[in-house]
Amino acid sequence: MTPTDLSTSLPDYVIEAIREALPELDKKIAGFAMHDAVLTGVETRTSSPLRIERKADYQSVNVEGLYPAGEGAGYAGGIYSAAIDGIEVAEAVALAIVNGR
Numbered sequence: 001m002t003p004t005d006l007s008t009s010l011p012d013y014v015i016e017a018i019r020e021a022l023p024e025l026d027k028k029i030a031g032f033a034m035h036d037a038v039l040t041g042v043e044t045r046t047s048s049p050l051r052i053e054r055k056a057d058y059q060s061v062n063v064e065g066l067y068p069a070g071e072g073a074g075y076a077g078g079i080y081s082a083a084i085d086g087i088e089v090a091e092a093v094a095l096a097i098v099n100g101r
């Protein structure tokens with residue numbers, strides 16, 4: 001753990017969103033945005049040391065019909081990134097079905 005200014009670790013739009021969200025959360029959970037609260041880290045892709053490569057249509061580069069997705073395939077490092085990747089892959093599968101591929 002390295003104490004630092006988190007605003008130097010994340011893009012401006014993320015910092016802006018966090019700055020907007022914290023006071024709102026504080027209205028729901030009193031004390032959430034205390035002046036000396038500490039935010040810990042950024043989500044990183046540390047859980048999977050490998051990545052199963054896929055093409056632009058989200059299918060595996062060498063196994064047709066296989067859609068590597070989520071953490072185990074190396075495309076997520078937490079709940080949000082796994083969920084977003086799952087949505088994108090599900091849309092790609094739906095598109096392939098609609099296009100008869």
Ligand SMILES: Cc1cc2nc3c(=O)[nH]c(=O)nc-3n(C[C@H](O)[C@H](O)[C@H](O)COP(=O)(O)OP(=O)(O)OC[C@H]3O[C@@H](n4cnc5c(N)ncnc54)[C@H](O)[C@@H]3O)c2cc1C
Nearest residue numbers: 043047069070071072073076077078079080081082083086
């Ligand atoms: C203790 C712990 C705490 C965590 N805390 C956080 C947190 O606070 N915030 C955060 O962002 N992330 C957290 N994570 C990480 C987060 O849970 C994972 O990154 C996320 O769940 C990965 O989602 P996924 O869908 O890629 O994989 P998974 O959720 O692992 O889903 C994979 C699914 O595939 C199924 N499966 C596996 N093999 C087969 C098979 N052969 N046939 C059929 N089904 C199969 C499994 O049963 C499972 O349901 C935590 C993880 C752990 C272990």
